[in-house]
Amino acid sequence: MIDNENCLRVHLDHVVHPGLRLTVEFGLKPEIGVLFGASGAGKSTILRLLTGLNRPDRGSIRLFSTDLFDSARSIDVRLRDRRIGLIFQDDLLFPHLNVAKNITFGIAGWTRTKMMERLGEVVELCGVNHLLDRDPSTLSGGERQRVGLARALAPRPRLLLCDEPVGALDLAARFSLLDRIKRVQRAESIPLLYVTHSTDEAMTLGDRLLLLAEGRIVADGLPLDVLSSRESTGSIKLRNLFEAVIESNDPDDLETTLRLVRGPRLIIPRRSGRVGDPVRLSIDADEIVLARGPVGELSARNLVEGTVERVVTHGHQAEVLVRTDRLVWGIGVVKSAVDSLGLIEGTEVRMIIKSRSCRVIDEEST
Amino acid sequence: MIGPFWLSLKIASLATILIILVGFPLALGLARFRFPGKGLLSGLLILPLVLPPTVLGFVLLKLLGRQGWLGHWLEAACGLTIVFHWSGAVVAAAVAAFPLFLLPARGALEGVNPAYEDAARLLGRTELSVLRSITIPLAWRGLVAGSVLAFARALGDFGTTLMVAGNIPGLTQTASLAIFDAVNADDPARAGQLALVVALTSVLAVAITQWSLPRSGRRP
CATH class of the missing domain: 2.40.50.100 (RNA polymerase II/Efflux pump adaptor protein, barrel-sandwich hybrid domain)
Structure with missing residues (x-):
């Protein structure tokens, strides 16, 4: 495991709309990086650019030793080959599949033994062992997000992205999920980028905080350092x-x-x-x-x-x-x-x- | 009695398959993509719903007949003659019933949140796999409803079939045409029997759909 190097290296230049141009450069180790900024700052767009759901105008994305995107060399790895897990704000569990089938969706091509072994690991890690036969519509908000986490984790992604996943949860479920996400990141030792505009979440979760304002990362460091920094004054106050x-x-x-x-x-x-x-x-x-x-x-x-x-x-x-x-x-x-x-x-x-x-x-x- | 009914069943089944093969990609394209002329194409595709069957039949006859450009080409290139042949009845029924599949199918596909498809792609699935495991199961209800409606419409088609395929007993005489002939020949027993069988088949198709949908087409 590369512990002292950035396993994710990102350089993006992308016009979101005429009023917002993202010029973003950062790296991430196997740690939790919180991408923090006000609504409309372009946080979710950055996640979409990383996954390949949107194509950056210019730039490069390198994950471990693979170039996922490089506009100069015309490299653009297909979305399905990027091995990036994404936890959505509105969980997006497939409504026609039960919990077990949702979780194994990304590993359905594996041998049955390997698939069951991995299923056992992720359900244990995400605390959803007792929900496997359930229909997603019968789950609580917190349970749904934990199943979403297990589903994203099953194919062993090399990068995990979370797009404000606790936004719709009540406080108890919110902190329980944040604890779970932290435990999962520690167990899997992969870089995790967590998008939020809540100082509460940023401070509870983040090893590092990247402050996004006016399309740029204006500060990068320990959560309190960044939130109390000169750059954040005016835009963000702890x-x-x-x-x-x-x-x-x-x-x-x-x-x-x-x-x-x-x-x-x-x-x-x-x-x-x-x-x-x-x-x-x-x-x-x-x-x-x-x-x-x-x-x-x-x-x-x-x-x-x-x-x-x-x-x-x-x-x-x-x-x-x-x-x-x-x-x-x-x-x-x-x-x-x-x-x-x-x-x-x-x-x-x-x-x-x-x-x-x-x-x-x-x-x-x- | 059984001859015209079997012919109707065969024609309606083949017409439904044809409708699905052509209609599904069209419905998907209309539901997912924006392109110039989309409104015009949508309008043209549902035209059979509003045109009188005889007018529709006349247009098809002009198009598929030996003098029509498509009919001429088919005969020259493939040696196929469609008009006054049971295959003509398949084409006629398929065209007449097409909008009844397209409208619910397009609506159902538009109702599938594209974010589910993105989630599946991110989990490593190919486009074909996304279609098979996410899009079709989530649009299942509308696709089945459209197919059944189209089948029932094709089974009962009269005017368009008559114009394109004629009314040749044993070759192109479908149940609907046979009912018409029986009534003209003052044979109410035969007309009644055929009408009953056709009606029961349509009701059965709808019943099977109703029975199977709640289990196979769950929606959020």
């Missing part, structure tokens, strides 16, 4: 996005109480709306303070208990992921704070959040 409903909203009161979906209660400055109204909430990662042990009287209105799930440090910065029930929060702190608080996986912490740090956002601004 923040937590949550869905919530208004729990109480007394007109005489100066505050509104929200209940996060599958999460804790939060107090925010008063805003209009009736009890039960849904709202979307944004909290910048840098505006959450972490504490360990007892906390005295506070001016901040919210104190939320959670458990550290992961700490990513690099340079003087660190990013701490904290889980509260079924939500994961991203908190940006300095490295010395991680050391002095002794933050490691499993540490019980309290998050101190000022009500003014909780901003209700409109759909258009997300």
Whole structure:
């Protein structure tokens, strides 16, 4: 296995539409690279160009020692010979085939012994052993995506691409699938490119983050490095996005109480709306303070208990992921704070959040 | 009685096969590709549905007859004479019934999400394999419905067949033509028997389709 070299090397120059030209160059080792950017930045187009579903105007794609595409040398390997697995946003399980037949679709030409052996491996890895006889229409969203993952994995692809596969899932299924994808990548040791516009997913999953803006990769590095970098300022800000409903909203009161979906209660400055109204909430990662042990009287209105799930440090910065029930929060702190608080996986912490740090956002601004 | 019925069955079966062989690629092309003149071609292909059978028969006669350019060529090149022969009845029934296959088949193929086909290609399948394992199974319901409709229409064709193949007992006299002759000859028993057999065959074809579709043509 080539561990220290880029097994995927991409150079693309492609006009998506008159307003968007992609000029993209990057490499990927056997790791999880998150291709991150706003909607319409061209992320999904890059995946389509890699798979061969769309043909780049110019450029080259090299996977391990095979040239998949090279406009200068007129190389364009057929889609079916590229050995690239793709997990779609809307799973695209074949509705007329059961789960087992969906998974073995790409290895139907193998000998029966080999096929059954591989089927056994991927169903175990993706946790779908108990679903083999089921019809896709009877599966939950999370199950469907796990079957899609197993199907893409069965023919031993040399590159796995994920196009926002958790978008339609609820939070519990979302994190379960992200864990699964990570485990699969580690087990198969292949490069995996994951497309998303969610900081939450990027930070949970990514070994590396490629920030796409205005058709170019403007930053490339560890997730927090990139998300807090100068390049991302303005276009991307590391923040937590949550869905919530208004729990109480007394007109005489100066505050509104929200209940996060599958999460804790939060107090925010008063805003209009009736009890039960849904709202979307944004909290910048840098505006959450972490504490360990007892906390005295506070001016901040919210104190939320959670458990550290992961700490990513690099340079003087660190990013701490904290889980509260079924939500994961991203908190940006300095490295010395991680050391002095002794933050490691499993540490019980309290998050101190000022009500003014909780901003209700409109759909258009997300 | 059995002669004209068997002839009808043979003609309708061959016409249906002909329709599927020509109609499936056309339906697929119309469903999947954009090309200049597509609207005109679509219109021409469903013309048999709106033209009076005798007019359609007349056009075919002019085209396939010994003086027609296609008929002349067929006779010169292959030694085939289509008009006033049972093969003429096959062509006449196929042309008359063609739109009844094309319309549901095209609709069903258009209803197959092309992303499923892309997913199959990414899993290493060839174009032919994608067609066989994804496109056709997902469009199955419309394809079968179209074939059955076309078969039933071909089985009962009268006007176009009469114009192209004539009404020669033992050679081109189909059940529909024999029913007409029996009524003219004041033989209601024979007309009734033939009508019953033809009607039962059509009903049976529809029933078999209805019975087999839910299991073989599941859709999302």
